[in-house]
Amino acid sequence: MIVATRKPFTEIKDLVSGHRKILIVGCGTCVSVCLAGGEIEVSILASQLRIALGLEGDDVQIDEAIVERQCNREFLVLLGKKKNMTDYDVIVSMACGAGVQLLGDVYDQKPVVPALNTVFIGIEEGPGIWAERCQSCGNCVLGETGDICPITMCPKGLLNGPCSGSRHGRCEVNPEIECAWVKIYDRLAARGDLERISKVLPPRKNSRRAHPAVATHEAYKRRFVKDEKIV
Ligand code: SF4
Numbered sequence: 268m269i270v271a272t273r274k275p276f277t278e279i280k281d282l283v284s285g286h287r288k289i290l291i292v293g294c295g296t297c298v299s300v301c302l303a304g305g306e307i308e309v310s311i312l313a314s315q316l317r318i319a320l321g322l323e324g325d326d327v328q329i330d331e332a333i334v335e336r337q338c339n340r341e342f343l344v345l346l347g348k349k350k351n352m353t354d355y356d357v358i359v360s361m362a363c364g365a366g367v368q369l370l371g372d373v374y375d376q377k378p379v380v381p382a383l384n385t386v387f388i389g390i391e392e393g394p395g396i397w398a399e400r401c402q403s404c405g406n407c408v409l410g411e412t413g414d415i416c417p418i419t420m421c422p423k424g425l426l427n428g429p430c431s432g433s434r435h436g437r438c439e440v441n442p443e444i445e446c447a448w449v450k451i452y453d454r455l456a457a458r459g460d461l462e463r464i465s466k467v468l469p470p471r472k473n474s475r476r477a478h479p480a481v482a483t484h485e486a487y488k489r490r491f492v493k494d495e496k497i498v
């Protein structure tokens with residue numbers, strides 16, 4: 268999932284300063300799971316803003332909303348059926364950066380400001396702890412590396428074995444963590460699949476990291492061509 272953290276309150280307050288009617292929109296998917304932008308976090312931010320702006324004598328109206336996925340246009344259109352978006356001076360998005368941008372595209376007459384910092388694609392490691400696992404490189408090598416991502420888990424992003432700095436299974440860049448390549452070796456060995464480690468992985472294709480990237484499912488490409496009679 269995409270992991271995000273909330274921006275400092277003063278930064279959010281500065282972004283909405285001068286506006287009287289504020290809508291805070293949370294997202295019910297990734298950022299809800301990582302406790303950054305779900306229903307409860309929307310409610311907490313709304314209360315903080317009401318108190319802080321109220322203490323400064325500002326007469327503000329702060330409304331709250333949650334959509335199932337802010338990165339999905341249909342849910343944002345549904346939001347417009349529940350809330351009169353033209354009523355608001357500013358929309359505060361508590362989604363990842365993709366959600367903020369789509370909200371801004373759909374309601375482009377209104378300023379949309381982010382309340383979160385999007386930090387990485389990761390997993391839940393324990394209660395309240397999330398850890399990065401993938402940099403969306405576009406050319407996944409996990410099938411060769413025992414399901415451990417060398418690009419993410421090795422601070423140097425090495426694709427073909429460890430650097431010379433690994434000591435006693437720890438990483439030279441960050442001794443707090445295990446060397447990713449020691450982990451890869453151990454896992455492949457445990458699975459009886461160690462011959463994979465001698466396979467030389469080709470250099471990363473940075474063209475696959477061209478931004479902004481677009482991915483279109485084959486089935487949808489065909490449907491689009493048929494329905495729109497493009498060819
Ligand atoms: S190799 Fe690593 S960064 Fe690339 S897609 Fe796979 S998990 Fe993500």
Ligand code: SF4
Pocket residue numbers: 420421422423424425428429430431432433434437438439440441445446447448449
């Ligand atoms: S010690 Fe291991 S994890 Fe750390 S930088 Fe070197 S190869 Fe990567």
